[in-house]
Amino acid sequence: MYIPTYDDVLAAHQRIRPYIHRTPVLTSSYINGLAGAELHFKCENFQKAGAFKARGASNAVFGLTDAQAARGVATHSSGNHGLCLSYAAGRRGIPCTVVMPRTAPQAKKDAVRGYGGVVVECEPSTSSREAVFAEVVARTGAEFVHPYNDPRVIAGQATSSRELNEQVPGLDAVIAPIGGGGMVSGTCLTLSTVAPKVRIYAAEPEQADDACRSFKAGHIIADDAPETVADGLKVPLKELTWHFVQKYVTDILTVSEDEIIEAMKLIWKRMKIVMEPSSAVPLAAILKNPGVFAGQKVGVIITGGNVDLDKLPWM
Amino acid sequence: MYIPTYDDVLAAHQRIRPYIHRTPVLTSSYINGLAGAELHFKCENFQKAGAFKARGASNAVFGLTDAQAARGVATHSSGNHGLCLSYAAGRRGIPCTVVMPRTAPQAKKDAVRGYGGVVVECEPSTSSREAVFAEVVARTGAEFVHPYNDPRVIAGQATSSRELNEQVPGLDAVIAPIGGGGMVSGTCLTLSTVAPKVRIYAAEPEQADDACRSFKAGHIIADDAPETVADGLKVPLKELTWHFVQKYVTDILTVSEDEIIEAMKLIWKRMKIVMEPSSAVPLAAILKNPGVFAGQKVGVIITGGNVDLDKLPWM
Numbered sequence: 035m036y037i038p039t040y041d042d043v044l045a046a047h048q049r050i051r052p053y054i055h056r057t058p059v060l061t062s063s064y065i066n067g068l069a070g071a072e073l074h075f076k077c078e079n080f081q082k083a084g085a086f087k088a089r090g091a092s093n094a095v096f097g098l099t100d101a102q103a104a105r106g107v108a109t110h111s112s113g114n115h116g117l118c119l120s121y122a123a124g125r126r127g128i129p130c131t132v133v134m135p136r137t138a139p140q141a142k143k144d145a146v147r148g149y150g151g152v153v154v155e156c157e158p159s160t161s162s163r164e165a166v167f168a169e170v171v172a173r174t175g176a177e178f179v180h181p182y183n184d185p186r187v188i189a190g191q192a193t194s195s196r197e198l199n200e201q202v203p204g205l206d207a208v209i210a211p212i213g214g215g216g217m218v219s220g221t222c223l224t225l226s227t228v229a230p231k232v233r234i235y236a237a238e239p240e241q242a243d244d245a246c247r248s249f250k251a252g253h254i255i256a257d258d259a260p261e262t263v264a265d266g267l268k269v270p271l272k273e274l275t276w277h278f279v280q281k282y283v284t285d286i287l288t289v290s291e292d293e294i295i296e297a298m299k300l301i302w303k304r305m306k307i308v309m310e311p312s313s314a315v316p317l318a319a320i321l322k323n324p325g326v327f328a329g330q331k332v333g334v335i336i337t338g339g340n341v342d343l344d345k346l347p348w349m
Numbered sequence: 350m351y352i353p354t355y356d357d358v359l360a361a362h363q364r365i366r367p368y369i370h371r372t373p374v375l376t377s378s379y380i381n382g383l384a385g386a387e388l389h390f391k392c393e394n395f396q397k398a399g400a401f402k403a404r405g406a407s408n409a410v411f412g413l414t415d416a417q418a419a420r421g422v423a424t425h426s427s428g429n430h431g432l433c434l435s436y437a438a439g440r441r442g443i444p445c446t447v448v449m450p451r452t453a454p455q456a457k458k459d460a461v462r463g464y465g466g467v468v469v470e471c472e473p474s475t476s477s478r479e480a481v482f483a484e485v486v487a488r489t490g491a492e493f494v495h496p497y498n499d500p501r502v503i504a505g506q507a508t509s510s511r512e513l514n515e516q517v518p519g520l521d522a523v524i525a526p527i528g529g530g531g532m533v534s535g536t537c538l539t540l541s542t543v544a545p546k547v548r549i550y551a552a553e554p555e556q557a558d559d560a561c562r563s564f565k566a567g568h569i570i571a572d573d574a575p576e577t578v579a580d581g582l583k584v585p586l587k588e589l590t591w592h593f594v595q596k597y598v599t600d601i602l603t604v605s606e607d608e609i610i611e612a613m614k615l616i617w618k619r620m621k622i623v624m625e626p627s628s629a630v631p632l633a634a635i636l637k638n639p640g641v642f643a644g645q646k647v648g649v650i651i652t653g654g655n656v657d658l659d660k661l662p663w664m
Contacts, residue, residue, distance in 0.1 A: 079621045080621055084621065299658060303623075303658060306395055306622060306654035308617050308621040308622060308623060344663065346661075348658065
């Protein structure tokens with residue numbers, strides 16, 4: 035298992051710069067008042083393709099040799115990674131195949147196609163997904179880009195906290211949502227090198243708290259299909275992300291579904307930005323644990339903004 | 350009738366700078382592709398109190414003498430002006446009374462109170478509003494700050510296009526929504542001085558097209574309570590705003606309710622920002638009139654972001 039280093043982050047940032055946004059950091063004096071802390075929101079909802087995953091996907095795609103690139107890339111994802119890999123492949127002008135359950139929302143399939151990717155449908159089961167994906171790779175020779183358990187992807191995600199650390203010097207802590215752990219691992223990779231005193235927190239839905247239980251148990255625990263409104267956070271840790279989480283994370287804080295929805299609505303209402311339920315989990319955790327962050331300067335990662343406007347969680 | 354000058358705009362900008370945001374300008378390559386033009390969105394939805402009206406209200410409030418200020422300010426508004434006047438008065442620490450129909454949404458009344466203003470309710474009729482407002486002014490001696498037919502307010506709103514012109518040099522045109530005409534008048538005031546070649550367009554709902562009909566007729570036409578989803582645009586032009594509109598506006602373009610809602614959803618989905626139906630009217634007009642803006646560099650004013658998340662127009 036290759037563990038990416040900070041040199042990989044620097045190379046990634048150089049490589050992907052033409053294809054990503056340096057996203058802004060926003061603040062809200064009203065929300066600071068509620069939290070009793072100084073919060074700096076790193077807005078990856080404004081990222082290309084609407085999510086931080088454009089960073090890791092672009093790093094993987096633009097790091098391929100021409101021979102590899104000619105065969106294209108492939109992944110399985112019904113979320114932002116599929117969309118972002120399709121975006122990055124489109125920018126390089128190479129084929130991209132995304133295996134998605136036939137039950138995935140039409141809007142997500144359309145979005146992948148909108149960036150030029152090909153959607154191959156499978157049944158909504160692990161066995162079908164694996165069989166269909168193996169067939170795609172055998173047929174095309176495409177390079178598999180895992181959504182998070184991939185050093186190229188983690189080095190790409192790590193560029194977000196590199197920017198944040200430049201934009202807001204002197205942070206006491208950073209908090210990001212945790213699903214598979216790609217963003218948290220990237221944050222650990224960057225901050226353990228450039229700002230090792232900054233505490234790193236992960237935030238997770240109570241209803242999908244496998245990372246929190248893994249953290250306490252000292253080994254990876256994977257749940258079978260948890261249900262949460264924060265649909266980007268249902269996947270389990272893998273070896274590479276577990277390496278970073280167990281080594282560098284201070285704590286994993288969990289929140290209820292109602293707390294997630296309330297924090298999401300608060301951000302929409304007060305900050306006037308559209309972001310996903312997953313991205314509201316860190317603010318929910320801050321508001322639930324005022325003692326942990328009181329009076330501190332905290333970076334909060336807003337991971338993405340791809341939400342179905344016709345099915346908002348408070349409708 | 351005192352017509353504000355560009356010197357008033359410069360004085361206003363100096364006066365209000367500590368109390369307002371220099372709002373960002375955002376772009377979307379996807380929307381540019383749809384429009385066939387280069388659009389620069391001036392995001393007043395990120396303004397203090399969520400609307401450009403914080404500029405004009407702050408200029409009026411902070412321009413008062415101490416003796417005037419001690420008696421406070423008052424207005425009648427069930428929209429952003431009431432909220433923004435309350436915000437500005439709160440920053441100066443002076444009383445603010447807002448006369449609102451008792452039928453106005455509870456959330457709007459709460460928002461005025463949240464900034465420290467006092468809500469006085471009237472019946473939902475012009476006669477009741479005028480009687481109640483007269484009583485408030487007689488009792489308090491408060492300074493009346495009209496939502497738009499006031500040179501202090503127009504000079505304040507004009508600071509937005511001053512920033513836009515600095516942020517995006519070389520614009521071919523600017524388009525803003527028109528209701529009472531405060532933002533459009535401020536835009537005319539600034540651009541006719543600093544960038545007189547920039548064409549100025551106003552955009553209006555078909556269902557509240559009194560400004561368009563006034564423009565064609567050559568005199569003010571006021572409608573009785575038009576109904577549109579763009580609830581900030583129901584009010585008529587007055588003498589001062591008519592002065593600027595008839596003198597400097599190139600054209601007024603109208604759009605249907607469906608076109609407004611579609612443009613609003615497009616901005617939310619692609620730009621990941623929360624903004625009001627009124628603010629979507631200019632983009633709807635651009636998409637409806639591609640020939641007018643083809644290949645041009647266009648400033649688009651997003652006027653505000655105060656929307657009821659529980660009653661979005663596509664719900």
